[in-house]
Amino acid sequence: MNRPLVATYRLQFREGTDFASATELAPYLKKLGVSHFYASPIFAASPGSTHGYDVVDYNRFEADLGGDEGYGKLSDAMNAEDIGIILDFVPNHMGVSPENAWWEDVLAWGRESRYASTFDIAWDAEKILVPVLGKPYGDALEDGDLKVVVDPERARFRFDAGGYQLPVEPRSLGHVFGFLEHSEKDRLIRRFAVATPVDGEELTERLREHLGDASFKTALAKAVEAIDADKQALHSFHEAQNWRLAWWRTAREKLTYRRFFEIADLIGVRQEIRHVFRDAHRTVIRLARERRLDGIRIDHVDGVADPKNYLLDLRQAFQANRRDPGIWVEKILTGEERLRTSWEIQGTTGYEFITALSGLYVDPDQEDRMTEAYADFLGEVEDLRGMIRRQKRAIFARNLAGELAYLTAEAVAVAGRGLSTRDLGPDTIQRSILEVAASLPVYRTYCGVDGVPTKDVEIIDDAVADAKSGREVEADEPIEFIGRLLKLDFVDGEDVAGALNFTRRFQQTTGAVMAKAVEDTVFYRYNRLIALNEVGGEPDHYGAKVSTFHAAMQIRVEDQPEGLLATSTHDTKRGEDARARLYTLSEDPERWEGIVAASAETLAPHRRQVEPLLVSPDPATEWGFYQSLLGVLPADLDLKNTEELKSIEQRLLAFVEKAVREAKRFTSWTAPAEGYEEALRGFVSAALDPSKGGFLEGFWQGVQPFVAAGALNSLSQLIVKLAAPGVPDIYQGTEFYDLSLVDPDNRRPIDFAARVKAMDEAVPMPEALQNWRDGRIKAKITAAGLKARIVEPELFTRGAYVPLEVKGAKADHVVAFARVGDGAAAIAVAPRMTLKLLADCGTIMPGEGCWDDTRVSLSDRLIGRDWRDVLDEGTLSLDDELPLRDLPGGLPFGFLLSS
Template identity: 70%
Template sequence: MTPSPVATYRLQFREGTTFETAADLAPYLKKLGISHLYASPIFSASPGSTHGYDVTDYNAFEADLGGDAGFLAMSDALAKHDLGLILDFVPNHMGVSPKNKWWEDVLRWGADSRYADVFDISWVAEKILVPVLGKPYGEALETGDLHVVLHPERNWLRFDAAGYQLPLDPRTFALIFARLEHGERDRLLRRFAVATPAEIDELRERLAEHLEEAEFADALNAAIESINADRQFLHELHEAQAWRLAWWRTAREQLTYRRFFEIADLIGVRQESRRVFRESHQTVIRLARERRLDGIRIDHVDGVADPKAYLGDLRQAFQSVRRSPMIHIEKILTGDERLRTSWGVEGTTGYEFITALSGLFVDPAKEEAMDRIYSTFLGEEENLRAMIAKQKRAIFHRNLAGELAYLTSEAIAVAARGLSTRDLGADTIARSIVEVAVALPVYRTYVSVNDGVPTRDAAIIDETVEEAQRSRQVEADEPIQFIGRLLKLDFEAGEDVAGALNFTRRFQQTTGAVMAKAVEDTVFYRYNRLIALNEVGGEPDHYGTDVDAFHEAMRIRVEDQPLGLLATSTHDTKRGEDARARLYALSEAPERWDGLVQSFAQALSAYRKDIEPGLVSPDAPTEWGFYQSLLGVLPADFDPENAEQRDGIAQRLTAFMEKAVREAKRWTSWTSPAGPYEDALKAFVAAALDPEKSEGFLPTFWRDAQPFVVAGALNSLAQTAIKFAAPGIPDIYQGTEFYDFSLVDPDNRRAIDFADRQSAFEGGESAPDLLDHWRDGRVKAKITAEGLAARAAAPDLFTRGAYVALEVTGAKVDHVVAFARIAESGGPAAICIAPRLALTLLGDGATRPMADPATWGDTAVAIPEGLRGRGARDLFAESRRELGETLRLSDALSALPVSLMLVD
């Protein structure tokens, strides 16, 4: 029986975490109060994959995780403890790898392959481009990097490019057999020359049988040796294939298949094809039928051609086996964008919840001051929106040039048939496409064959076209208006409508990549004003909100996705939830932080190096970001004198800073690392963490940062309490039941010491007792367990129950958020009270994350009429009270800084 959804626990498989690991964790997860294990991708992936998103076989469990037997044992262990299973599934793309049999078959037979329609390949191109060479093709050929090899295990001929092997078209084996000095030469030549895909197994058997004869094997090896010494023949053999090897740098301009973002090793899958959908979902549907699958998380749903149609097909496939597992989608909602309820899913994976929390804990009244000190440190003012627009253009023109070329070709084909558009040139069309993508305020629109142009999307397209015209990056309005017509399918002739649909499908699959690469993977590492806001789905210029905005966001959740996930940390977040919570506190005291940064910069000035005229390392934005990253990563119980702890932080922070500056793409990048700049940055980070080099910088930093550390811990507890009372299903990322001060991946995918976490739960201390030892994180874990227990007692209350904002009055009204969850007709209810703007609330000198009860003064929460006179049990403080008209915070928060009450 599928358990009621209470909370999910995300586990990152691979890197030492296997099916056996998960099975062993089942008792702990049950004791914690989890209802569903939420597994990262577990299907077969490219060799050495650390994440599993480069899936190579949708219907085989990863052997390194335990294979079929291991999965079944894990599934049985979960069922034994009444735990459900949610799988992270990747429909949009697969890994380009010799391990991928579908891809291998396409490379082998080209358009004749039975899997030719699986991948989003442009068959108009003469060859499938394979950009894996470390040097230009001609140089690779000349220097002997290319060979024909006889694979020892497959007993089959393959083409080797400096260790990267590709299949040869069996029909071209005839070219190789022509050099064979053996009696079977002519027979094999004729047989392979007329080979077909249906005969592949028979051909393998024939060749294997011949290779059992030593004489034949020697003759074939001699032929291969002769071929490998003949550069011209190797080139001719290469040219006879359906694929073409190329220098890796060629991928951004000439790639002949749709990629995931800009990653050439991930190829787009055509889930819009019923056969492709059926074959790629066989196993997940079977698992649902066998009651081994209770939910599915769809990765990058914006990448598939028609998300609504895909999700409808998925729901229908589950219903065909009489099952209805939960469906959650990785979908980033921006601005006032809302989840499309017509998609029929339980909800998103919860990035918008992180954004709502950041608005609650960041002080909007101090934005101008933070702007001023940040600009002063940089010596210039930064315009975030202009920076995003610039990076969108750069990403589309450079990193995604191949996609832009494809879209331009599609658009020109339609334009050429119109008398008013036939004069539009390729350059004008390309720039217009870019400007429309730059102006698009969301990740994508959802125009489709089935639904045409939804009203919401028509409005977005119209607004986008107007904004693109205002930018004046394209001299005339007509070309941009033409792109708008394409996106709205505004044509009469069937051929033009078909062309517009082809263009729009690919444009919609591309704009998400443009947005993500420009914003999340570039600007978020450049614009460092307050890096806690630089989060997936976040908008760093939305600098805090009032409490009413948070309440409105929660009411929308009840309406749109009562079963949506409530995330605070994920495998993709830029930093751990408790690191963000600490950094939120900076927003309350920008002048204080500025004073500290000035002293930090002075202390480390000797390690700031001139690289070239006008460039130092670290440059000002990077240095400003470094101090925030250092503050965020240090554990609450950090000891500057502990060399082992210090060295561990240094390694993690050094790796993060390298990633940060390469992602920023300002002075260095992944594709063109700037050695002197990066070496100087590494030396700077090393000096900061080395007490001898920096003459006590780190102990001083830690001492001076304590007000933010204490306030950050209070923010952490508040955000945790809110998470377990908010509408939706709490999602706990592995290990974050305790403090999580991780940096971006791969730092946030480090192995978790679960034995240590389990032992921490063995004590029977209450949350108030644990608050005295708040730095070890056990108080957060206790609040997590109690919050989960509350949800288990009334799961529907916390998902579908009404969300009621509670009125707060008194001196500290700006420092509290309070709300109730109320079931229908006098059923169960809950009240959550949590502090906000913690740094100001605690004042100077605070040593623990809790305001003195007297601090609250006359501040009180008004209790709704229907709850007055009823008994309430405070789960965290382990106390009871009877509710009156109001509840004073000096009473409600006298034992703990947060409160979650279940009302009888």
């Protein structure tokens, strides 16, 4: 890489943020101390895209953002400040849109298209299914929703389905020209009937010439009008296409191409094919060559067929141009899963760091009490693991039924060739696939042409054993057969090929099963402590020993010393500071139970019975709502500010709608239950309306201990993040408290002027902490910590991670560690279990007589050094201990550097 890695700053483009506005931020980012600007997807995407992950052209910058010229100016501005650029790249899928020229060509020419192999399409199917109709096809045809239109600007015919337009097979235009009353009729029919893909431009040119003739244009308009009026002729024209229009509800079970998760508008791209890879990466390679790209973040790497070889191809393509930008992947590591070091990349985007942090701040000793409180409110005990297994089965069998059917067919074909497996029927095999997928503890395995990694053999064997123990499939043999497929345990070439095809698609699908079942369903159902319902998190991993955190950080040094340290991203379920506040609930479940009980009583008049056995909100949603409300309220909330309360109300209304639809319990995106949702909206609005029972005032007063402790948690996790192994990733605006809810709430406009002002204010750190509610303290710590990393970047990535022992009365309330390099060293000291700490101390400045004899023991390599206080610029000398009462400035945390 061209620049040392200090920190990245993630900015979300679109929705008002373009290249010009990002260019203006360059001086601010330099002052903040980041080394790399990290941009969300900026290539051309489907019209109206709010995120850019539905890319339609890998080689064209989004015009609405500023196009090539705008990106050039942005790159120049960042280079002038010595800030590198990391681009978010989406190799797994593209947007299904008329703006996608590759997709249009495939629709027009079918398997003869030069891009036929670009997309993951089942060409053995009769047609490419396009599920965009709002009603069954026959009804749409009869109701006049379908028609042929001519685009005179581009000289092309389109098939229009209620505003959604598709290209037509040029050789099928005889159906239209048959209605043409013009001297060119027969010539056009013959010319188009023998067309090939290489004739495309010529055909367009000829049609454009004809459209310049007024008489032809008039005759063609009448021909189109005639075929549009003739339902049978229009249907015949439709049937002559390479695609087939269908009701949108058919997508889940009949789709003929690989999707991104369950989104029919996103089609899988076959990056494993060399020419596809070259076409898709042409521009990012050029940008690296021109020194306008310093790193790349690969979105959903688990979606590509062979992540290891894809990343190897990417690295080699860069190196062939004498460049070596950093490569990070969006990869969710679950449980004890570790990043595959054979990928030879910088690391992940850091969701596992969020999981490790949560263990520091959640009190495991109180888990049973919180579980009891939650169960009492619900009136039942929920089985999280059972819920996950059921949802994985349901998502795979219903939402991803098309993928399941494909896999079943592949498995049946292999089974049919084996004497011991040919008696296995499609139903048995399908259920076996479901059970193995439901038992898989990770997002995917990585078996392929390079072989079967030992780790994956263990994962597959464990999943097979677990699936057999569930007895959902009567016999063991079919489940074991699925295990053999996944381990490529065959000798015959045809069987090996079938196993490879099955395994490739299975591995690309299980990530979607996991994400949709767990992240997008269970995480909105199981609301015991929603701070744990985070991407990559496991809600039943309820707190951990400090030693567990230390072990996780030492693994980071081994596996990905340059991996990103995320605390908020565009995909997190809630902002980092909302989570930090909600962690504190784990320390006092009884207090929280009392607040919830009082809240439920106050708001009881606004709860509605919508069905004989269903009230809205239901208990699980209501319990979760109170946590969401606590998480979103600003620390300096003004209850008299009606405009602010209205804004919070609107944000929560959008959130609860998403939450209950994702939960899929009483309503859903595809079948909204209006009565239930209307009652829920009324409940939320009542809670935020001061004139309706005074709930909010009492709630806000009752949660103040959690708010103060949450702020200290926020600053604590920031200290840890700034000193931990890896590269801090700062999500837009999180220099101040980030109390966002899930997307799109976390994409709201950022007041950068306020952040620039905070950078310029010469307020001492202790004074800023005393005024903790305004958030400036967080910005000051961020800037101070990044300046330390600028001085010693290698120390904070590749330096040794050394756990430090804490002794004394408040030892359980502290995490401390050192970073040690060849010459430099750093010490980080951060509080934890802050609700109890502040209850004992009565102040957010525990240094004022609260720490008693609590102290950090220093290891040999730290003794006898002179230390600089990173946070407030003082100096100090230490012997073999650091008493916490002596932390500089009386602060409850410390960050020291010795160069």
